Amino acid sequence: MRLASPSDVGEFRGRFKWYALAVVVTFAVVIGRLFDLQVIEADRYREEARENIIRRVSLPAARGVVEDANGKVLASNRAAWNVAVVPGRVLPSGRPPHRVGRYEVDTWASIADALRLTPAERDTWAVKLRDACKTDEDHSACWRSVMVREDAPRDVVAELRQHPQEYQGVEVIESSVRTYPFGSLTAHLMGYVGEIDAETLVKHRPEGYGELPLDEQRKLNPLGYEPGDTVGVVGLERAWEAMLRGQRGWIKRIVDARGRYRTEPAYQSLLEEPSRQDPIAGRNLRLSIDVDLQRSTKDAMAKQLAGAVVAMEVRTGRILALYSKPEFDPNEVSGAQGRARLREAFGRLRTDPLNPLLDKTTTGAFPPGSTFKPFAALAGLEEDAFRPEKNEVCNQFVFYGKRRFKCTHMHGVVNLRSAIAQSCNIYFFKLAEAVGIDRFARLGQLFGFGERTGLAINPESPGRMPTRAYYTNLFRGSYKIGFSLNTAIGQGAMTTTPVQLAAAYAALGNGGTLYVPQVVRSVVSSDGELLQEFNPRVRRTIPLKPQNLARILDGLKQVVDSTHGTAHALRDPALPVAGKTGTAQVGYAAHPGDDPKWAWYYSRDDAWFAALYPSQAPELALVVLVEHGASGPAVAAPIAFQILHDYAQFNAKRRGSVH
């Protein structure tokens, strides 16, 4: 061996052992690090890996069922199936070609067939699905499922489920949809549900909500709202949301990084107990509403464009029928038939000049017209401000200063009894001179005018019971006698809601007890156990002299019974009705955008009939309002009689079936 030869390694031999040492040390460091990760810190990483794949999926609670007084279902839930597809799986041909597996085939065509899509729908969807797969990286839109059909028919769902191979990439998502079996009949009463709006959500789940401790979360969000939740939007659905809603449950599921549920049994042991909490169904409501009576109000109102009907039990304040016209279909606006349908429906309802979304029984306030006269008279009697036997002469006109006030007819000689029966304005003008506006207001307020009734289904208008102070304030100090006169006949600034008027008439009928109108009789648990029963709630007992009240009730009977009574034409000896007609002038001022062709309609008088049945010992107070119906006696009264006729029949039938 020659030293210093170019091929000699000898001179460097000493370095090899350093190399070997460096290698050993380096790999030892790696093993040390592995020991750290896999032995010392293993629990921490194992926990993190476990958290990566376990997701708590929340289980929706079934919303409470609502029934009428006889157990007929007004609102419940039904199962619905939504169909979604994963773009990358139904249209693999849309993905970058070198990433598509040999066995992947397009299934979109057969899925579209099964869903019975029109050629146009099919094409727009195909374009959307292909667009989603421009890249097919994990977490890209290509692997996120897209809803293609909401509330698919049962047979379509069965077909999709039966042939999973043929329909690769389809997901059928079960959901629950609120349904209202009586549809528009209970529209304003039941209201409807919808997806929770962003504002409410932020109120209950402010920023950083997720990091708060559990009891703080519960305080902020007692009903457990989550994005995408269904909530009551108006009507009973909203007012009784807390009862109807129920409580969400949850289930722990194993989920991979692509958001797919995995069911391999090997991993299920990772779900530590408890792995599931069942949802608690919402509570059921039992209403005082009688849906049969509700239907007869709707039938009776069939020929009218707009109005409201309230039927209230005189001795309890419970409401048997609550109807506002025009209605809407709550099934449509609850989104059960798809978002497109929902948007279309709201667009239509919002622009309808007759305002179908407004609940006219409580949200709308209208001049009561002559239906207020009994209260005006009662105010005078209670204050001893006039003598009811005294006659007045009605010449159809009367002058106060230079202003001429008129009556409907020349009634001749009238006293209190015939003035109520014939609705003579002149008599009430004279009465108003003697009594004055503030006495009307004092008694009117006792009967609930100008004050919310507390029905609490939809936003309630308080109406207005004007006083001298009100007018003085409005007209800067100048008070005119005309204000008193107008108040006596329910005109001028005075307004009321149909529910308010019904409660006031019920108080006339029961001797002066004003009840809080009630719709919900009881709350029942989902297994039928009675949880809470609501007794009638008295708002106040009005101190009245019985003989005064008797005079008024006698007047109301004369409206039907006397030959000159405004509703005499409808008299039926088998149907003893007492009541009062009203034809209230409306001050119509055209709004910009109003259709001038409808001006005649909007300037027509509102037609009222407020009834007590049976007239001897009243059980039911009924208020019928036909907006712009032109005449109380000719339009509203026949409707009231028809409803009362049905009511009497239902009662007879029920009594018959009991015996």
Added chain:
Amino acid sequence: MARGLRPLRRIVPARDHFDWPLFLGIAALCVVGAVNLYSATSAAKLALQELYVQQVYWLVVGGIVAGILASVDYRLFEKWAWPSYGVGLVLLVLVFVLGRDIRGSSRWLSLGPLSIQPSETMKIALILALAKHLHNVHAVERRGLRDLAFPALIAAVPAALVIKQPDLGTGLILSLIFASMTLLLAVPGGLILRIVGTIVGCSWAVWELDLLKDYQRARIDAFLNPEQNILGANWHAHHARVAIGNGGVTGWGFMRGTQNQFHFLPDQFTDFPFPVLAEDWGFAGACVLVTIYAFLVLRAIDIAYRARDRFGAALATGVGALFFWHAVFNLGMVTGLLPVVGVTLPLFSYGGSSVVTDLVGVGFLMSVSSHRQS
């Protein structure tokens, strides 16, 4: 037949010189690698599930090439050094002209149905060229810094081209192969300290003068602050680390590791196959694999130590360095010891070019080992 075979006999090594330990180590690595790749891709989409088959094809092809190379006397390779270096450079330049752009860098060259990665083949060409050069330099006493200029140039040209692709990881590996070979065989002791000082200075300059691409800088930043920004640049490294820790001492079992099976490991078949193994087989399995790599590198050093001449020693050192640096960077990256630079794990990561390159290197080692006695 017998007459025809006689000339071959001369170059077929005597059977008792066949390096069985090296062969068994490599064979074990290949088998474990392919099996692990099967596990790594088992949860993936259909297109990826066929990857391990391809890998087996490449292992077979590479194995045949290695077998041929092992039977040839390595001194023959000296003649191929410059031609292969030249071809390697040409291919690297061609990448810029014809390369396919994948995820922001062009590393691939299409040759008919095949796609090759010239940066991989360049590693072997560089080892050959450096070995050839080091074989012929004069004795150590008179060597100075100036004598490193030429080998540095040989290494710097391909390294610069690769970094330009940009493929920082491979550029780094090329530089480290150069450093390992020259430090062992060409540099006097006193110079080593000066060189180390210079390297530290240069790295500082590169960082300060902003010569790195944004994503490279982000990776180093991410490395320096590993617990921040888990969803950003640290996403890969973080999930790899979770997978390793999730394996625990004994692992979840074959094809059971949850991080992999539930798709939390990105690039589980190229840059991150080790976490799959560590998750399936735990600390026990991971130690076995690390030991195999350590054994192979030590075996290469041993072969270099006992090599017949400087060319053989340089060749073995170069191949050893190739395996060492790849393994260290990949394992360091997945365990969070080193920044995320896309460096594959030899014979473990998926990739035809790297598998064949690694096996060619193994062929060289076997040849040097078998032909140490003339």
